[in-house]
Amino acid sequence: MNSLEHQLDYPLGDALPEPGRTLQIAPGVRWVRMSLPFALDHINLWLLRDEIDGRAGWTIVDCGITNDATRAAWEQVFADELDGLPVLRVIVTHMHPDHIGLAHWLTERWNCRMWISATDYNAARLASTSTTGFGGGSAASFMASHGLTDPESIAKIKARSNYYASMVPQVPERFRRLMGGDVIRIGPAGDKHDWVCHAGYGHAPEHMSLHCPLLGLLISGDMVLPRISTNVSVIDLEPEANPLPLYLASIERLRALPADTLVLPSHGKPFRGLHTRIDQLQAHHDERFADLMTACAEAPQSAADLLGVLFRRKLDLHQTTFAMGESIAHLNALWLAGKLERMLGSDGVYRFSPGR
Numbered sequence: 001m002n003s004l005e006h007q008l009d010y011p012l013g014d015a016l017p018e019p020g021r022t023l024q025i026a027p028g029v030r031w032v033r034m035s036l037p038f039a040l041d042h043i044n045l046w047l048l049r050d051e052i053d054g055r056a057g058w059t060i061v062d063c064g065i066t067n068d069a070t071r072a073a074w075e076q077v078f079a080d081e082l083d084g085l086p087v088l089r090v091i092v093t094h095m096h097p098d099h100i101g102l103a104h105w106l107t108e109r110w111n112c113r114m115w116i117s118a119t120d121y122n123a124a125r126l127a128s129t130s131t132t133g134f135g136g137g138s139a140a141s142f143m144a145s146h147g148l149t150d151p152e153s154i155a156k157i158k159a160r161s162n163y164y165a166s167m168v169p170q171v172p173e174r175f176r177r178l179m180g181g182d183v184i185r186i187g188p189a190g191d192k193h194d195w196v197c198h199a200g201y202g203h204a205p206e207h208m209s210l211h212c213p214l215l216g217l218l219i220s221g222d223m224v225l226p227r228i229s230t231n232v233s234v235i236d237l238e239p240e241a242n243p244l245p246l247y248l249a250s251i252e253r254l255r256a257l258p259a260d261t262l263v264l265p266s267h268g269k270p271f272r273g274l275h276t277r278i279d280q281l282q283a284h285h286d287e288r289f290a291d292l293m294t295a296c297a298e299a300p301q302s303a304a305d306l307l308g309v310l311f312r313r314k315l316d317l318h319q320t321t322f323a324m325g326e327s328i329a330h331l332n333a334l335w336l337a338g339k340l341e342r343m344l345g346s347d348g349v350y351r352f353s354p355g356r
């Protein structure tokens with residue numbers, strides 16, 4: 001949790017949209033909140049009034065997870081909140097299950113196109129159909145090589161081989177590609193606004209945030225969140241990945257946006273204070289780096305050894321796998337910058353220490 005949250009401004013106060021209802025953020029911009037069956041118990045989705053090919057309707061940004069409760073909540077939104085107009089387009093910020101989960105259902109139900117980065121589209125298709133990668137044995141041996149060796153956790157991770165596919169059973173068969181710098185015109189005829197795509201890296205393969213300069217709004221997706229720090233993890237698919245510098249450079253680029261931008265995050269409440277939040281996130285990771293350097297200077301450490309340094313609370317298995325990914329991300333960043341050395345022990349576990 002962000003102990004400096006009081007430095008941010010929540011212009012809507014504690015107002016939240018009721019389940020199946022929307023809350024207006026700006027003319028033609030509505031906020032939907034769907035529940036999630038995780039510790040992170042909700043996701044924010046956005047409705048933008050639009051017109052495409054001469055048809056009036058709505059663009060949806062992000063979809064929610066695939067389950068009956070989310071489908072039912074969407075049906076209520078369709079019945080009560082769209083002014084009788086159809087959905088014309090589905091924009092997906094990135095390939096994680098809470099964002100892309102129902103894209104296949106939404107695009108089929110409304111016979112419309114999904115817009116997403118090509119990198120995330122392909123990663124989602126692969127993860128949704130793969131029976132070998134993305135969890136299971138490969139994830140278990142990767143975690144074990146970073147010191148998570150207790151048999152109970154390893155058995156549970158091994159058993160979770162179709163975790164992604166269970167939440168994203170299908171991905172639309174066609175898509176329209178989004179790239180950083182693209183400008184999408186969204187709005188009803190005569191009142192269209194530019195929404196600029198900002199590519200972000202380190203959290204997902206190629207995450208798209210959407211900025212509307214005229215309305216002063218940033219749909220930040222998961223790249224900038226007010227209460228929690230964005231998950232930046234190394235996973236078994238790319239063991240030597242270095243996502244943290246990518247993430248930090250991505251949010252640094254968002255500093256070019258005006259300081260009074262109203263940020264619409266995927267989790268938490270709309271807030272002002274984008275530059276302050278970027279400062280907080282950068283300081284947070286600097287502290288983590290310093291803590292890890294101190295611990296590794298005392299004795300060589302594995303990613304699992306460092307969970308107690310990074311996360312001072314009890315973690316369940318789901319949280320432990322995220323935490324391991326984050327621990328490895330910090331270690332890989334220091335290792336690949338030449339600040340730590342990596343040694344493979346005779347027990348098959350990587351440990352990190354400052355070089356000689």
Ligand SMILES: [Zn+2]
Nearest residue numbers: 094096204222
């Ligand atoms: Zn995400």
